[in-house]
Amino acid sequence: MKKTITSAAVLSLLASTALAADKTVTIASWGGSYQEAQSKALFEPAAAATGFEVKQETYGGMSDVRLQVNTGQVSFDIVVSGTGSAARAAEEGLLEKLDYSVIDVSNFMPGSYSDYCVGGDAFSVVFAYNTETYGDNGPKTWADFFDTEAFPGSRSYRGKVSGALEPALLADGVAKEDVYTVLDSEEGIERAINKIRELKPNISVFWSSGAQHAQLMKDGEVDMSSGWNGRFDNAQKDGGKLNFTFDGALMDFDCFAVPKGAPNKEAAMEFLAEISKAEYQDDLPTYIMYGPPNLLAYETGTITPEVAALLPSAPDNAANQLLIQTEWYEKWETIAEEMYQEMLTE
Amino acid sequence: MSAASTLNSDGLARDERLERLKLFGLASPAILLVMVILVIPVGWLFYVSFLGADGSFSLENYERMIERKSYARIFYTTFEVSILTTILCILIGYPLAYFMSQLPNKWANICLITVLLPFWTSLLVRTYAWLVLLQKSGLVNEWGMSLGLWEEPLRLVHNMSGTLIGMVHIMLPFLILPVYSAMRQIDRDYLKAAANLGASPRRAFWTVFFPLSTPGLFAGALMVFVLCLGFFVTPAVLGGGKVIMVSMKIVSNIELFVNWGAASALGVVLLTLTVGILWIASRFLNLDTVSKGGH
Numbered sequence: 001m002k003k004t005i006t007s008a009a010v011l012s013l014l015a016s017t018a019l020a021a022d023k024t025v026t027i028a029s030w031g032g033s034y035q036e037a038q039s040k041a042l043f044e045p046a047a048a049a050t051g052f053e054v055k056q057e058t059y060g061g062m063s064d065v066r067l068q069v070n071t072g073q074v075s076f077d078i079v080v081s082g083t084g085s086a087a088r089a090a091e092e093g094l095l096e097k098l099d100y101s102v103i104d105v106s107n108f109m110p111g112s113y114s115d116y117c118v119g120g121d122a123f124s125v126v127f128a129y130n131t132e133t134y135g136d137n138g139p140k141t142w143a144d145f146f147d148t149e150a151f152p153g154s155r156s157y158r159g160k161v162s163g164a165l166e167p168a169l170l171a172d173g174v175a176k177e178d179v180y181t182v183l184d185s186e187e188g189i190e191r192a193i194n195k196i197r198e199l200k201p202n203i204s205v206f207w208s209s210g211a212q213h214a215q216l217m218k219d220g221e222v223d224m225s226s227g228w229n230g231r232f233d234n235a236q237k238d239g240g241k242l243n244f245t246f247d248g249a250l251m252d253f254d255c256f257a258v259p260k261g262a263p264n265k266e267a268a269m270e271f272l273a274e275i276s277k278a279e280y281q282d283d284l285p286t287y288i289m290y291g292p293p294n295l296l297a298y299e300t301g302t303i304t305p306e307v308a309a310l311l312p313s314a315p316d317n318a319a320n321q322l323l324i325q326t327e328w329y330e331k332w333e334t335i336a337e338e339m340y341q342e343m344l345t346e
Numbered sequence: 347m348s349a350a351s352t353l354n355s356d357g358l359a360r361d362e363r364l365e366r367l368k369l370f371g372l373a374s375p376a377i378l379l380v381m382v383i384l385v386i387p388v389g390w391l392f393y394v395s396f397l398g399a400d401g402s403f404s405l406e407n408y409e410r411m412i413e414r415k416s417y418a419r420i421f422y423t424t425f426e427v428s429i430l431t432t433i434l435c436i437l438i439g440y441p442l443a444y445f446m447s448q449l450p451n452k453w454a455n456i457c458l459i460t461v462l463l464p465f466w467t468s469l470l471v472r473t474y475a476w477l478v479l480l481q482k483s484g485l486v487n488e489w490g491m492s493l494g495l496w497e498e499p500l501r502l503v504h505n506m507s508g509t510l511i512g513m514v515h516i517m518l519p520f521l522i523l524p525v526y527s528a529m530r531q532i533d534r535d536y537l538k539a540a541a542n543l544g545a546s547p548r549r550a551f552w553t554v555f556f557p558l559s560t561p562g563l564f565a566g567a568l569m570v571f572v573l574c575l576g577f578f579v580t581p582a583v584l585g586g587g588k589v590i591m592v593s594m595k596i597v598s599n600i601e602l603f604v605n606w607g608a609a610s611a612l613g614v615v616l617l618t619l620t621v622g623i624l625w626i627a628s629r630f631l632n633l634d635t636v637s638k639g640g641h
Contacts, residue, residue, distance in 0.1 A: 063601070063604065160602065204505070205588075206587025206588060208587060220483055221481050221483070221504075334603065342416045344587065345415075345590050
């Protein structure tokens with residue numbers, strides 16, 4: 001009896017490995033509550049539907065991909081990335097071109113996919129303010145954020161250039177449509193940095209992570225901070241006295257890319273096609289407050305109007321936001337970053 | 347010289363050569379290890395620092411440091427933090443070590459354990475603990491305000507003062523231990539003799555005790571200063587992104603700019619400065635006694 005059980009177990013084990021060898025994809029993401037949400041909303045249900053074996057790993061970003069590709073030891077099939085770093089990685093030849101005959105992006109938000117990276121979720125760079133400090137008459141625009149006379153108090157701002165210059169220009173009176181035109185020169189970048197330089201005496205912390213800016217606002221350590229909507233949302237739910245708006249926010253995407261020479265490239269494309277479907281994407285807000293880039297997800301009925309009001313990519317919220325332009329980051333990020341880091345040491 | 351003694355000294359010399367060879371043989375695993383994990387990587391660091399963006403030999407990584415004002419400011423901040431931390435450590439650590447050296451053995455050992463206790467807690471944990479304690483709504487501010495010591499919350503963290511508080515806390519044992527060990531070795535009879543010759547306690551301390559404790563003080567101060575130069579975690583967490591030290595610039599060179607050459611060049615400059623400081627220090631005091639922490 002015992003023997004038969006063992007052999008049955010061995011058989012089933014063999015069978016499952018045989019099945020797994022058929023279609024396997026290894027996905028690397030950033031871990032934490034973020035990857036958990038992705039796993040529950042996208043990876044696990046899609047794996048069940050397709051029969052693929054999905055292996056999940058965490059990684060440190062495109063620098064890991066660079067190392068893998070350059071040493072010829074690619075182990076990831078799909079990686080999660082910011083659009084900006086994906087664009088830079090694509091420039092360096094680290095990514096495979098995505099096969100949009102397999103992946104259907106006809107209902108994706110404009111700007112949420114590129115040749116090398118397909119959107120996974122939308123997030124916004126917003127500013128949050130302490131509702132105890134400012135009461136009902138809180139700051140409403142980036143101009144208010146930069147206005148220390150009307151709104152005295154300490155600020156926190158990003159310690160990296162990504163997503164930092166656009167709000168400064170908006171505050172400086174540049175129209176949403178013209179932000180990237182103005183930024184398309186060193187003078188324009190300097191203009192944005194000067195605006196931050198002006199605010200610098202009131203910036204008590206230059207934050208380096210999402211957890212940090214959420215904590216700063218929750219503890220009341222600063223009165224206003226730029227940051228990501230999902231993090232502020234969590235801080236609010238944890239009892240933090242803060243508020244934020246999508247008006248004038250900067251919308252950006254996290255996206256999925258396939259490293260050059262990925263061991264299961266075809267399977268990766270098929271799997272990306274699966275998780276890009278509205279039926280998976282509409283579950284994402286159940287686990288984390290980031291919006292699906294596939295707009296059909298708003299029509300399946302899973303996302304209620306109340307939840308949609310909190311999502312960056314919901315049509316009502318998206319209308320008042322500035323969409324991030326990855327082309328600008330490809331062209332200017334390194335130069336702008338050097339100028340920005342220079343400003344930080346002053 | 348007689349033939350016998352030549353024979354004798356020849357034999358002794360041969361024995362000595364053999365002895366050296368044996369000793370070298372015994373030391374060779376350690377020497378090999380140091381070569382593999384220290385000398386070769388540092389050599390590699392030097393090599394990479396002279397590679398330009400296109401991979402050819404170039405001085406651009408060093409030129410950048412001269413051209414860009416931020417590098418001078420970063421080195422200035424690094425030295426500012428290191429010097430201030432060292433001074434504060436001396437001001438706090440020396441009296442404490444003196445106090446401990448005067449205690450009976452049993453109590454001195456208990457004090458020593460409390461000095462060492464923080465050593466057994468992770469550096470990162472201690473740094474974050476300071477963040478929690480020092481912030482606007484932290485314990486220090488709340489107690490201070492409820493005791494009426496100050497009205498508005500003090501800005502204790504996310505700036506230079508927060509960085510210094512954290513660094514001094516972490517560096518203190520490095521100063522106290524060598525100073526204490528030097529002080530324990532001072533013979534109390536010297537002080538009695540000084541008193542016998544009519545010196546006041548103050549005079550006896552400054553002319554007899556203090557000079558005898560300086561090797562330990564120099565050793566501790568040097569150790570603190572050199573460790574501070576390369577510090578990363580504490581200024582990064584407690585400095586609010588505004589106290590930027592060399593080590594943080596090395597990280598941003600790699601993470602933001604993927605520029606290993608620039609990062610290596612900074613590493614080389616930091617290493618050179620450290621070695622230079624040790625060399626200068628060795629001109630003024632005998633490093634051999636310093637490393638023994640006594641006289």
